[in-house]
Amino acid sequence: MELMTRQETWNITYNHALGETASWFYAQIRDHSKIYGRRCAATGRVLVPPRSFSDQTLEPTTEWVEVGPGGRIEAFTIVYEEFQNLPPPPYAFGYVLLDGADTALGGYFKGLDLTDPAKAAERLKMGTRVVTKFAEQRTGDVLDFWYEIA
Amino acid sequence: MSTDRVGIIGIGQSRFTARRDDASYPDLVREAVVLAMNDAKLGFDDIEAVVYSLSPDAMVGIGNAERLGVEAVGARNKRFLRINTGGATGISSVAAAYYHIASGVCDVVLTAGADKVGECGDSQTVLNKIWDPTYERQLPLGTINMLGMSAIRYMDRYGMTEEDMARVTVKNRRQASLNPNAHLRKVVTIDEVLASRYIAWPIKLMDCCPQSSGGGALVLASERYIKQHNLDAVWITGLAHCSESYWLGDRMGKNPAADHADAFALGRSFQRAYKMAGITNPGEQVHVAELYAPFSNTEYHSIDAAGLAKPGESIAMLREGQFELGGRLPVNASGGTLCTNAIAVTAMIRVAEVALQVWGRAGGHQAKGARVGIASGNGGDHQFFGTMVIEA
Numbered sequence: 001m002e003l004m005t006r007q008e009t010w011n012i013t014y015n016h017a018l019g020e021t022a023s024w025f026y027a028q029i030r031d032h033s034k035i036y037g038r039r040c041a042a043t044g045r046v047l048v049p050p051r052s053f054s055d056q057t058l059e060p061t062t063e064w065v066e067v068g069p070g071g072r073i074e075a076f077t078i079v080y081e082e083f084q085n086l087p088p089p090p091y092a093f094g095y096v097l098l099d100g101a102d103t104a105l106g107g108y109f110k111g112l113d114l115t116d117p118a119k120a121a122e123r124l125k126m127g128t129r130v131v132t133k134f135a136e137q138r139t140g141d142v143l144d145f146w147y148e149i150a
Numbered sequence: 151m152s153t154d155r156v157g158i159i160g161i162g163q164s165r166f167t168a169r170r171d172d173a174s175y176p177d178l179v180r181e182a183v184v185l186a187m188n189d190a191k192l193g194f195d196d197i198e199a200v201v202y203s204l205s206p207d208a209m210v211g212i213g214n215a216e217r218l219g220v221e222a223v224g225a226r227n228k229r230f231l232r233i234n235t236g237g238a239t240g241i242s243s244v245a246a247a248y249y250h251i252a253s254g255v256c257d258v259v260l261t262a263g264a265d266k267v268g269e270c271g272d273s274q275t276v277l278n279k280i281w282d283p284t285y286e287r288q289l290p291l292g293t294i295n296m297l298g299m300s301a302i303r304y305m306d307r308y309g310m311t312e313e314d315m316a317r318v319t320v321k322n323r324r325q326a327s328l329n330p331n332a333h334l335r336k337v338v339t340i341d342e343v344l345a346s347r348y349i350a351w352p353i354k355l356m357d358c359c360p361q362s363s364g365g366g367a368l369v370l371a372s373e374r375y376i377k378q379h380n381l382d383a384v385w386i387t388g389l390a391h392c393s394e395s396y397w398l399g400d401r402m403g404k405n406p407a408a409d410h411a412d413a414f415a416l417g418r419s420f421q422r423a424y425k426m427a428g429i430t431n432p433g434e435q436v437h438v439a440e441l442y443a444p445f446s447n448t449e450y451h452s453i454d455a456a457g458l459a460k461p462g463e464s465i466a467m468l469r470e471g472q473f474e475l476g477g478r479l480p481v482n483a484s485g486g487t488l489c490t491n492a493i494a495v496t497a498m499i500r501v502a503e504v505a506l507q508v509w510g511r512a513g514g515h516q517a518k519g520a521r522v523g524i525a526s527g528n529g530g531d532h533q534f535f536g537t538m539v540i541e542a
Contacts, residue, residue, distance in 0.1 A: 003171040005269075008211055016283040048399070049285040055395045056407075074402035075299035075410065078351040079290065084272040086290040093289055094299060097403040104399035106289050117348050126306045142288040 021052040024064075030140035035132065037101050039063040048101040068098035069132035070150060075104070076124040078114055090114040096130055096147050107132075108146040123149060155373040156251045157383030158505045158540070160190025162262075164364030166333040166490045169268045175210055178264040179222035182365030182495070186262065190369040191381070198256040199229035203243035203263030203366070205236055205494045205529075208276040210266055223262045223367075236280070236529030237293075237442060238391075239263070240366060240498025241536035245389050247370045257375040264365030265492035273361055273493070280530060282396075294358065294445065296398065296531055298350040301447035303402065303411035305352070308462030310450060312352050316343035317468060318446035319356050319488060325475050326485020328514040333362045333490040343446075357446040359491035366495030368502060384505050388427030388539035392419035394532040401532070408532070413448075416455035416526060416535040423524070424457070427539035432457040436539075437520040438480050438507045439473075440500040442527045444487045453481060456524060456537075480517040483507065497527025501538055508542040 018026065021038065028034045037048035038061035045054070046065045053060050076094030079086075092114060095104035109130070114120045130147040138144040162185025164170075170178055187194070200223045202216040212218055216232035223230075229250070235242040240263070247259040267273050274292035281291045304310050320340055326332035338356060346355040376383045392415040394401070394408050401410035408414030420432070429435045439456060443449035453464035458479060467473065473481040482488070484503040487496050504523035506512040527536040 005171065010208060010211065014283070018284050022284045045404075049397075055397075055400070074399070075302050076351075077295040077298040077302070078348070079295060080348040081350070083274045083290070083292065085275050086278065086292070091290065093295075095399045095402055102404045103397065103406075104403045106286055106291075106399060108289070117351055121351050126302065142285060
């Protein structure tokens with residue numbers, strides 16, 4: 001027999017409040033091209049991205065600490081497949097331990113040729129030094145910065 | 151803890167495929183429920199509670215689809231709740247059914263669900279939404295690239311190669327070819343896996359699970375009820391969960407408590423389940439394992455976390471054939487999550503397959519002489535690791 005289908009689309013717009021910690025963090029990126037983490041007083045760990053409390057002690061973090069702009073690659077991937085509602089491939093992104101931070105911050109890797117997967121992966125291998133670059137026009141967002149091989 | 155054991159007395163699962171256009175979502179749930187009820191040889195009046203296994207609503211495109219499924223599981227006028235722990239949902243649902251019985255509240259509990267991931271069109275669009283909208287949603291995160299980054303770290307730490315990853319696919323596809331319920335049953339070679347296109351380096355198409363449609367159901371009962379009614383059963387002798395913190399970037403950097411290469415909390419979860427079951431040397435005492443691994447590379451850190459290998463040694467042990475059907479300790483004899491992933495019930499199928507194995511009912515993919523088995527389910531980005539020990 002003929003089997004039929006019906007198409008449905010979900011398209012919902014949210015306006016997420018970022019809270020005090022992320023709002024301050026993004027204002028520094030937008031206005032000064034600087035990245036900050038929050039220090040946990042008990043352990044001394046600098047959490048990037050900054051969080052208002054430590055996951056280990058559940059106590060409030062106490063201090064803003066500037067980190068980067070240099071850092072080292074902790075993880076990466078290079079995406080070659082197209083996914084709905086995600087950027088057109090190829091693109092590389094991953095996590096970088098910025099100088100002065102204890103945890104890694106996600107961002108795009110730009111400025112390298114991704115045509116040959118093995119060659120691109122070799123250039124992005126773990127431990128590679130990178131530097132943070134900032135867009136000229138900044139809105140206060142993660143996409144205001146990216147990483148390039150130092 | 152109750153001394154009365156909890157047994158599995160009925161198992162139902164679909165023949166999983168990409169699409170099931172012949173069945174609506176509740177039709178698919180009912181299909182598995184009928185199979186499990188027939189297997190248990192019970193009527194719906196015997197069921198006291200139903201735990202509904204359903205991962206993110208957006209995967210089936212129906213908000214709180216457990217409402218739509220309430221009739222398909224026969225839950226009208228019964229205790230009814232829904233469990234969602236992402237990829238771990240199925241094993242968490244079995245755990246919730248177990249706790250209903252172990253608490254003494256119920257004697258017979260059904261858990262069931264279904265998924266139609268193929269109707270979603272692109273599950274990574276849904277899975278991208280598990281990342282926080284403050285710092286990380288802007289990045290193109292999904293479960294494939296999340297676990298691709300785990301592969302990068304596992305390679306760096308333990309020397310895993312792309313060929314080692316391919317070897318997992320080859321093993322699991324061969325095993326799936328023996329399991330009529332598996333979705334991807336075509337045998338492949340290492341060269342074919344290596345030649346498949348990159349999705350997210352180093353994960354290639356054939357390192358990935360499919361988007362499957364199908365249902366799963368289990369009937370659990372108290373030992374007292376099973377003995378009173380002279381029913382056949384296998385026993386859940388250990389179970390646990392464990393969580394890791396939220397931020398992926400915290401599992402790297404300076405001295406992380408848990409490394410993104412590994413499945414630290416899965417290891418903790420297994421240790422808890424083993425303690426409950428009295429297992430002190432899993433490498434010797436476990437005969438068969440169904441470990442949730444949707445991408446080839448994650449089977450290695452799951453084997454490590456289950457204590458079946460020292461961290462990283464799983465690579466050489468798998469190469470030697472130790473985890474093959476017919477080998478020393480078969481892992482994912484059903485073909486596993488890599489060959490079938492109907493997300494809402496995937497981790498339940500891990501439990502079901504281990505139950506079939508220790509029951510001696512696994513048919514063409516039976517591991518000879520299996521009496522003690524383990525199952526796991528992973529959900530979120532390391533927040534939900536469910537584990538179970540099941541014995542004949």
